[in-house]
Amino acid sequence: AANLKEVDLDAYKDIWVFAEQRDGRLMNVSKELLGEGRRLAEAMGGDTKVYAVLMGDAVENLVQTCAAYGADGVYLAEETHLSHYTTDGYAKVFTEMIEGYKPEIVLYGATHIGRDLAPRVAARLNTGLTADCTRLDVSVAAYKAYAEKYTTLDTSTLDATSQDRTLLQTRPAFGGNLMATIVCPKTRPQMATVRPGVMQQCEKDMTRKASVIRIEPALCETDIRTEVIEVVKQAKAMVSLSDAEIIVSGGRGLGTEEGFKLMETFAAKVGGTVGASRAAVDAGWIDHVHQVGQTGTTVKPKVYFACGISGAIQHLAGMQDSDLVIAINRDPEAPIFEVADFSIVGDLYKIIPQLIESWDDIMYTA
Template sequence: MSLEEYKGVWVFLEHRDGQIVPVSLELLGAGRQLADKRGVPLAGILIGDRVRPLCETAFQYGADQVYLYDDPIFADYRTESYMRAVIACVQKHKPETILYGATSTGKDLASAVATDLETGLTADTTMLDVEQETGLLQASRPAFGGNIMATILCKKHRPQMATVRPKVMKALPPDPERRGEIIAESLPLREQDIRTKVLKIIRETQSKVRLDEADIIVAGGKGLGSKEGFQLMHRFAEAIGATVGASRDAVEAGWIDHAHQVGQTGVTVTPKIYFAIGISGAIQHLVGMQNSGLIIAINKDPQAPIFQSCHYGIVGDAFEIVPLLIEAFQSAVGKEVQYGGNI
């Protein structure tokens, strides 16, 4: 393999219900920066049935080209059919880097492609950069339980690949005037060649906890001491119209369900306001909320790492400070909020 043959940055364009999913648009923003640094095109690879109109969305969000597989055989995601399309396109056009969203589809596809192409794959990446001269992708992610950040390199194989968690990168503002090149591809693939069949798609009932869509999050950690102490977060959230979040320690202690967990093994969030209460600020948690618009930390320990990552910090006892905040907010809106049970 000659590494010099491989040029360009690609993004796998995942789509659902006739729309490109947000993480793919975010990756076009990240990919645009990598491609510009290298002086190479940014391309999307789009696979599906009757998805050609989505190419225009990709161009608006930064893509120069889209490699398009548009065929009824790709109507539903199946590992084998999508993998064959990606591999055929890679072998034909030789991209240097491919980015996938760290969704169930993206992770499944990326691992299958990496195995067949015998190349490297960095999972759950939170930071991306590239060496301008060599094109070596620098994919960074938390390691050893979130205690350190590791930068992973793929020096001897191409393409370099990474999955990136939703909400970590920023999408570019769409430009409706932007245009690009559609490169139509095809694959001589028959239904009988695919071992899996989609019989029925059953939509899961959506959880009422939507941390990734919340504008305000009140997150509690082990500093709250107990399940009873954690109820203060519910009271505070109800008073200000927020969603309750939690650190891994609080979830593992059984104080709240895993659906509320923010961090590397939970949900990545980007609210307008994030309250970190009784949370020390381990890397595992920080990677899940560091892109919040405004971070406010409350902790008794003045040396807590969270104070290095917040915009405003209050050193003190949460059980003294939070009730004062609740009272202040209630006074501001001219009403009292009664807490009536579990949320």
């Protein structure tokens, strides 16, 4: 590998999105990244284009999906060795494409696949990679406005008129305690993994067209040094926390597995989805797919009910962007109350049944 040397930045253009598919279905995060790519491309101006990079075996049918969610073009790499995700196969094909076509920005979903592939590709290309971003900016003015509104950052040194189009990659670290904005000034591409559920998809438009650039990947058996001998999909109840408008989450304060029965009744009443803290998941009361937080799902519903949840930083990391947070906790000092818009101090086993009851009253009299 070459030294970290300055590259000709102007040789790189356009935004690429790793269009992650599993079993022939495009991951939601890839749709979100195509949407984010469009917004960045507009802010960058010029003729910046958004490309999806689609790899797999017989995945051409997803080209139209990529177009519908915002891709101007699709690099399509189909090969039998790409049918299952392997680090070796995907990293080789993707790196060669980047070296050949020189994108300015490459975005990956921060999934178990994206976080395996992206660092390997970055190391091979000797470029930087920012992990698990929750915000991307190419406009200093937009970044400044965000920082002023939502953070403690001293923005006096930020020049809102700057024409600098460096990618400003903002991410949480220290378990969500600290935010950092990272740049990659001297090497290209600028690459980031982005947390699922954070960026906005574009309105799906099946009439949009994308150009197709076919890649003929040169892969052989010996390129791939791992052998997938079994693929198991865990048939889990479909829980779509990231799309839910109302979430009712329960924590260790529920006391028993039975507590989740109450949560289900409550959720059914308010039209919500059941979430959970990690303590409740670790206790075995509910499956991990329900977990909200740093190591669970990031959610931003209209209403988030935190019931018997103390509000550990790792939990807050996954829900503090909810429009309205309602916390029920019997400890008036619980940290969850610091982020709650509505704080109810009391026993959830008294409050929630009452809420369920009042809900009906109000709904029928309204």
